[in-house]
Amino acid sequence: MDRTANRRRRRALTGALLGCASLAATVSAAATPTPVSAHRTYGPDRYVTAAQLEDPARDVAYVVTGRDFPDGLTAGALAGTPGRNVFLTPREELPEPVRAVLGYYRRIVVVGGEASVGDPVMTWLQRNTRAELVRVAGASRYETAARLSATGFPAGVGNVLVTTGAAFPDALAGSAAAAKASAPLLLVEPGAVPEATRAELVRLRPAAITVLGGEGAVSAQVLAELQATTAAPVTRVAGRDRYATAVAVSERFFPLGAPTAQLASGVSWPDAVAAGAFAGRRSSPLLLTPRDCLPQSVNLELERLAPQVLQAVGGDVTYSAAAARRTSCGAEPRTYLDELPAPVGNAAFVDSHAVLGGTFFPRSVGYLTDPRNSEHRTWTLGGAWSTFTATVGVADATTSGLSSRVEVVGDERTLATYDVAAGRPAAVRVDVRGVQRLTLVTTSSARTADPADRDAHTVHFGDAGLR
Numbered sequence: 509m510d511r512t513a514n515r516r517r518r519r520a521l522t523g524a525l526l527g528c529a530s531l532a533a534t535v536s537a538a539a540t541p542t543p544v545s546a547h548r549t550y551g552p553d554r555y556v557t558a559a560q561l562e563d564p565a566r567d568v569a570y571v572v573t574g575r576d577f578p579d580g581l582t583a584g585a586l587a588g589t590p591g592r593n594v595f596l597t598p599r600e601e602l603p604e605p606v607r608a609v610l611g612y613y614r615r616i617v618v619v620g621g622e623a624s625v626g627d628p629v630m631t632w633l634q635r636n637t638r639a640e641l642v643r644v645a646g647a648s649r650y651e652t653a654a655r656l657s658a659t660g661f662p663a664g665v666g667n668v669l670v671t672t673g674a675a676f677p678d679a680l681a682g683s684a685a686a687a688k689a690s691a692p693l694l695l696v697e698p699g700a701v702p703e704a705t706r707a708e709l710v711r712l713r714p715a716a717i718t719v720l721g722g723e724g725a726v727s728a729q730v731l732a733e734l735q736a737t738t739a740a741p742v743t744r745v746a747g748r749d750r751y752a753t754a755v756a757v758s759e760r761f762f763p764l765g766a767p768t769a770q771l772a773s774g775v776s777w778p779d780a781v782a783a784g785a786f787a788g789r790r791s792s793p794l795l796l797t798p799r800d801c802l803p804q805s806v807n808l809e810l811e812r813l814a815p816q817v818l819q820a821v822g823g824d825v826t827y828s829a830a831a832a833r834r835t836s837c838g839a840e841p842r843t844y845l846d847e848l849p850a851p852v853g854n855a856a857f858v859d860s861h862a863v864l865g866g867t868f869f870p871r872s873v874g875y876l877t878d879p880r881n882s883e884h885r886t887w888t889l890g891g892a893w894s895t896f897t898a899t900v901g902v903a904d905a906t907t908s909g910l911s912s913r914v915e916v917v918g919d920e921r922t923l924a925t926y927d928v929a930a931g932r933p934a935a936v937r938v939d940v941r942g943v944q945r946l947t948l949v950t951t952s953s954a955r956t957a958d959p960a961d962r963d964a965h966t967v968h969f970g971d972a973g974l975r
């Protein structure tokens with residue numbers, strides 16, 4: 509049958525089914541490398557959010573100010589061990605959710621001086637808990653970090669993570685990495701190594717030093733000073749921005765992937781301090797994102813990590829539901845096909861996600877194709893839309909040899925045709941003004957893979973939607 513006749517056959521099939529009930533129920537989603545969306549954890553404020561991330565094995569509690577970030581960075585690294593937790597507090601009074609649990613701890617470490625965590629907090633802890641109570645503080649954030657390191661790490665550590673104490677983003681991802689490496693996290697000035705940090709490095713005698721952040725955060729001069737302080741090799745882990753730096757940290761410290769992954773805001777530090785400790789206790793990386801979306805580098809790193817559980821920390825003010833759904837930064841606003849009434853047709857399909865041509869698409873309609881037939885589904889548009897957009901293709905990692913001819917049909921008229929295969933997706937932008945019914949048709953080749961591997965015979969319509 510020639511191409512024209514074959515096209516007429518598919519049009520006739522589509523037309524005969526436009527008013528029919530669905531001939532195939534939606535198939536439950538197959539196992540995918542990562543969850544499509546993240547579970548969010550948050551409370552009404554930063555103090556409650558941190559308390560909600562508490563590990564139930566209560567051994568050591570680190571109490572730090574919720575008003576500034578430096579003390580929480582190093583404490584978060586130490587609290588990334590099972591049985592340890594970090595809690596945030598205002599200067600004058602412990603929040604009630606924190607008071608409710610601190611009495612169960614064997615040891616409580618108040619981090620920072622009286623200007624950060626006031627004497628009223630210490631007095632309450634002395635009167636209302638039986639814990640061993642200590643305050644760890646220095647004359648500066650750098651000295652406090654060094655003294656805190658000395659309470660948790662003997663000499664001869666395998667690695668020390670070093671980052672700027674002048675800004676928080678690079679250090680946030682470092683807390684989870686430090687816990688994974690059983691390493692302290694020390695702070696430096698952007699252009700110099702403080703004496704307290706230098707002395708702690710000499711005491712620790714590390715086998716390696718890892719600097720987090722680019723030269724704008726930690727200068728080349730600081731790297732030279734660190735190299736001169738110990739015999740340990742010094743390496744830098746950095747990306748073009750805070751989000752890419754967190755990805756680079758994840759790649760360095762979690763090269764084989766991770767069973768879980770944590771997400772937190774890269775512009776609001778309080779939730780991320782507690783999230784870093786939480787991630788450390790689960791041997792998970794902490795990745796940073798903007799409030800409303802995920803950069804491509806973050807989404808692609810999640811695909812590489814292939815976690816079974818994905819968790820975001822923060823409510824709508826700091827971490828939106830759109831980010832939790834892994835919406836790509838820069839994606840055009842649209843109404844996605846999965847937001848329309850259920851379509852009809854013979855294609856078994858899944859709501860999923862895919863990497864097509866090196867780009868991650870978090871909201872994809874996937875057709876589970878069969879080379880014996882053409883698959884189709886029809887959505888009712890009612891003439892209400894002007895443009896249909898998608899990226900259609902076979903997932904990059906697919907090795908089955910699957911290829912497919914894809915047709916976009918509007919009211920029984922072919923609007924566009926694309927030939928796709930793994931690594932060869934097609935960008936779809938079709939004028940659908942006046943179209944009442946939109947049908948997507950796939951005609952796929954044979955494949956050479958286990959039929960149980962659904963992605964081996966799935967054609968994805970990445971982020972398919974209407975404007």
